[in-house]
Amino acid sequence: MKTLTKTILRSDELNCPSCVNNIESNLNSMEGIEKATVKFNSGKIEVDHNPELVTEDDLLAAVQQSGYSATVSPF
Amino acid sequence: MMTLFSQFTSMFKNPTSRKKILLIVSGISILSGWFFFGVMEATFTGNALMILAALVAGYEIIQKAWLGLKNRQTNIELLVSIAAIGGLLIGIYWESAAVTFLFLLGGWLESRTLQNTRKTLKNLVELVPETATIVREDETETIPAQEVEKDMLVQVKPGGRIPVDGKVESGESSVDESAITGESIPVDKKQGSKVFAGTINQNGRIFVRAGKAGADTTLAKIIRRVEEAQDAKAPTQRFIERFARWYTPGIVGLSVISFIITQNIELAITLLVIGCPGALVISTPISVITGIGRAAKEGILIKGGEYLENAGKISALAFDKTGTLTQGKPKVTEVFSLQSKKVPDGFEKEVESEITEDEVLYWAGIAESGSEHPLAKAILEEARNRQEVPEADSFQSYTGFGVSAGYLENEILVGNPSFMKEKNIRVDDEALQHIEALSGKGRTVVLVAKNGELIGGLGLFDTIRPDAPSAIRKLREIGIEELVMLTGDTDSTAQSIAEEVGIKTIYSRMFPEDKHKIIEQLKADGHRVAMVGDGINDALALTDADIGIAMGAAGTDVAIESADIALMADDLTKIPEALSISKLTLRNIRQNVVIALITVAALLTGVFAGEVHMAGGMLIHELSVMLVILNGMRLKWMK
Known part of the structure; x- marks a missing residue:
């Protein structure tokens, strides 16, 4: 049985609501990620993932690949 | 290299x-x-x-x-x-x-x-200190703030941020609670006072018995609420997103069609450039983020864009009197003694009464020492403020009328005028004059008799909040004309409070279900209705109204999570402020939508008229996006 963790990232760089789709689909296509939601207004990125397959650094790299910087946030 | x-x-x-x-x-x-x-x-x-x-x-x-x-x-x-x-x-x-x-x-x-x-939100997140200093058997230890467990003792130095929600165990200080309530004036804290994570301890060292830590603190809840509010889509935003969904494909289609018809490739690719609905899609979110963020900074939590839009349209406001316009705690405001004697022959000066006002309170206090009634508590508190008050030897309560008590061979009666009549106590003209004067001022009158004779009486009053009249004035200034007070009190009490705060429409002797009917009636009259309550016994009316506003929500999680607008501080002037921020935001959204639509229309016309080319089209497009964002940001400081 795999265990999922919820990691919250924040990016305050999102500049148009359509970039949300870019980040979301990029994250969702990764193995080990159950669900990723990007909230444009608050700049919050919520990811449910299997920490053994995808680490926090992997998540940050994926967001960076989509063209935005993010940081991990406690809540 | x-x-x-x-x-x-x-x-x-x-x-x-x-x-x-x-x-x-x-x-x-x-x-x-x-x-x-x-x-x-x-x-x-x-x-x-x-x-x-x-x-x-x-x-x-x-x-x-x-x-x-x-x-x-x-x-x-x-x-x-x-x-x-x-x-x-x-x-x-x-x-x-x-x-x-x-x-x-x-x-x-x-x-x-x-x-x-x-940044508003980011600043809030950064307010919570990452570590806490806990005290264990006289030794201090620093641990991560979210690992503090309930009932641990946390030490907070002067100038330090409080890392957890809890109660002051020892020490005294004043605390800047602006992160929670938006009030910049520090609040004094002593043993037993509640403190919140993220607030700043100013001048004294305090020890706090931890209640909640990390994601359970009031500040974390506020942050979550604000975020959810910012992400909740306002009706205008939903409308625009539907529009944007066909706008972009529409423009692409238009580009292909115009290429087929005109064979003009430059026109076709110019259309593609202006095909991004940038200003449109950002027009509403930018206003909502800024409006909700600004409100949060002032201790006003608005549940979301939808509520912001609704609150901006409010035309009637109903107050549940107790706990909003008034403090919710009756107090003794007048004491009169009946057994004072005038000095005969020309001396106008009154001599020392045989029974002083303090003595009236003393005997009333003794009689009420066994009672749990709110009025009794107020009387006892005032009596104890002035002198030592012993407990009664015997005590009997007559619900709705008063109490009788015995103390060292004395028989004391405390109650309303009909109670005295019942007990065959003579109420003379002088007493009647006092009663009339006090009820005229909206006081609840309580008479005191000792050993079969009236010795004096008390006037009690649930005092209004000092900021109530100015809050009502401001509400009128921002155009909310229909202000209504709902209360379970008697007519004369309600009348005098309404006069003092400046409200003309009163509904007195209300039961909860009546309050709900009044809200329905106001709605039927075509009003958008907001209801203000303390969130405890007016839940029904609060949900009935278009916008339910809960006051003093800092200590009550339910209010933070459920009210449409939660005011963290017990400050009435935050109501006009919340409504005017909503009005400003609503107007800002409309301005932005208009700017965006005009830009789109102008660009399309310009492109087909051959006046706008690729570079110019992109420039105008980007300028319109910036204009919309800057207009939204005005909400930060706009009055």
């Missing part, structure tokens, strides 16, 4: 600094391209530089377009990429360079300004 190179690659990997590098390189290329065109008249070099600029700025855009395509999505970047590549193919190099550069510059500027807007 190697370090310089690796430094450069790491800068290039970071999206933020990469954007900057690309912008600078392509900007310089465009400028020098113009130099070769204009001054050197070297068209070839000029064109080459423009192509370079387009490719450099386009790198980022094409990458995002490609990423979108891989995920089977068409995005704005794809349209811009097609337009820029098309431009290069048909030889309009400068236009391609300008389009990509402007798009990148616009995006960068937008990020920068939006960063600024999102």
